[in-house]
Amino acid sequence: MMILELNQEQLEKMKSHPGFIAALDQSGGSTPGALADYGIEQDTYSGDDEMFALVHQMRTRIMTSPGFSGDRILAAILFEDTMDREVEGEPTVNYLWKQKQIVPILKVDKGLAEEKDGVQLMKPIPQLDDLLMKAKKKGIFGTKMRSFIKHANGTGIEAIVNQQFELAQQMIAAGLVPIIEPEVDIHCPEKAMAETLLKAAILKHLEQLSKEQWVMLKLTLPEQDNLYSDCIEHSSVLRVVALSGGYSQMEANERLGRNHGVIASFSRALTEGLTAQQTDGEFNTMLDESIQRIYQASLT
Template sequence: MNKKQFEVMKNEDGFIAALDQSGGSTPGALEGYGIPESEYENRDEMFELIHQMRTRVITSPVFSSGYIIGAILFKHTMRNKMEGKYTADYLWEDKGIVPILKVDEGKEEIKNGVQLMKKMTELDDLLKEAEKHNVFATKMRSVIHEANQAGIKEIVAQQFEYGKKIAAAGFVPILEPEINIHSEDKAECEKIMKEEIIKNLAELDDDEIIMFKLTLPEEADFYQELIEDPNVLRVAALSGGYSRDEATTKLANNNKMIASFSRALLQDLHVEQTDEQFNIAMKDAVMEIYQASIT
C-alpha cells in the first residue's frame, strides 16, 4: 500500500470523483454529455467515446488535487492511457489524485428488497492487474430498496466478505451498499444498515482498513459512528440521483462526510462546449462539491 496515498485519503480536504460508469450506465452518461446511442454501433465504440469524455474531464486544469483527492475508474479506463501514461499513473504522478478501481461485476435481481452483487469471478485477476497499475483502493456497489432485515443483513455481510479479501490483497476496499433514494422506508433502511455495519466493523482486525460510500442520510450526521471508527479511513457520500444542488445541501449537513459524486459532478458538461466553457462548468461543479465536502 502506498503510504503517501493513504495519508492523502485520510487527511486531505477534498472529494472523490466517481468516473466509473460501466457497460450498463455508460449510455446514460454519454447521453447526458450529448452523445446519443445513435452515434456509436457497438460496445468498443461506446467505451472509446466514454474514455474521450473521461480524458477531457481528468486532464482539465480544474480537475486538480487542490479539490479532488481520489478518482474512481472503470477497468477499461485503467487499461487505457491519458497524456501517454496509463490513467492511474497519470492521476497520481501528474495530478496527485489517488486512483481507485470499480471491481464489482454488476448486481443480481431484487430479492428480499435488495440487489446483491453478482459473484466476482474475475476479482483475483483484476486485483493483480490493479496492483500493476498502482491502484490504491477498490469500490463495489450493491443496492438496498426496502427495509428488509434479512436482505440488508445479507447485503452488508457480502460487502464485508469481499472487503476483507480485498484488504488482504493490499488495497483499501470501499464498501458501497447504496440505499435507493426513492425507497418508501429509506430512514428505516438506514437504521438497519448502520446496525449491521457496526456489527461487522466490530469483527475486523486492527489492520483491516476500509472505506464506505453511502447514500446521503435522512438524518444529519447519521453516520458519525462509522466516520469515527478506527477501521474506517473515510466515509464518502454518493449523489444517488439527487441533483447537485440537492446533494451538496444534504452533504453540507453531514460533518466529515465527503462527496463521491458522478452525475452531480458531470451534469453540466457537454461534448459541444468549447474548452473554456467546459472548464468553467467543471469549476462551478468542483467548487460547489468541494465546499460541501469540507463543511
C-alpha cells in the same frame, strides 16, 4: 494471511487531506446514459468498442481539465476499461497520481443480481483475485463495489452487508482499501428505517476488523443528519463518502453540508451540465465551478 503493503503517501492523503472523490466509473450498463447526458446519443455510435472509446474521450477531457487536480480531489474511481487505457500518452493510473496527485481507485463489481428480500446483491465477480493483482501492479490504491437497497428489509440488508465485508477481506489481503457501497435507493419508501438497519449491520462488521484493516464506506445521503457519525469515528474507517444517488448537484451538496465529516463521491452530480458540444473554455469553467461547490460541501 500475508497482507500486501499500502502506498503510504496515498494512504496519508486519503486520511487527512481535505477534498472529495470523483466517481468516473460508469461501466457497460450505465455508459449509454452517461454519454447521453454528455450530449452523445446512442444512434451516433455502434458497438461496445466505439462506446468505450467515446466515454474514455469524455473522461480524458475531465481528467485533463485544469480544475481537476489533487488540490480539491482526493481520488478518482475508475472503470477497468479506463484503468487499462492511457491519458496523454501515460497509463491512466500513472497520469492521475503523478500528474494530478489524485489517488486511483478501481470499480471491481460486475453489476447487480435480481432483487431478493428488497435488495440487489452483487453478481459474482469471476477472476477477482487476478483483477486485484493486476490493479495493484498498475498502482491502484483501493476498490469500489456497489449493491443496492430498495426496501427496509432486515434480512436483505444483512445479506448485502455480509457480502460486502466478505469481499472486502479479499481486497484488504491484496493490499487495497475497499470502498463498501451498499446504496439505499433515494426513492425507498422507508428510507430512514433502511438506513438505521444498514448502520447497525455495518457497525457490527466494523467491530470484526483487526487493527490496520482499512475500509471506506460509500453511502446514500441519509434522512437523519449525521446518522453515520459512529462510522466516521471508527478506527477502521478511512473515510465515509456520499454518493449523489440521483439527487441534483444542488440538493446533494445541501444534504452533504449537513452531514459533518462526510465527503462527496459524486458521479452524475459532478458531471451535471457538461456536454461534448461545449468549447473547452465553457467545459473547463463549468467543471471547475462544480468541483468548487462539491469541495466546499465536503469541508463541513
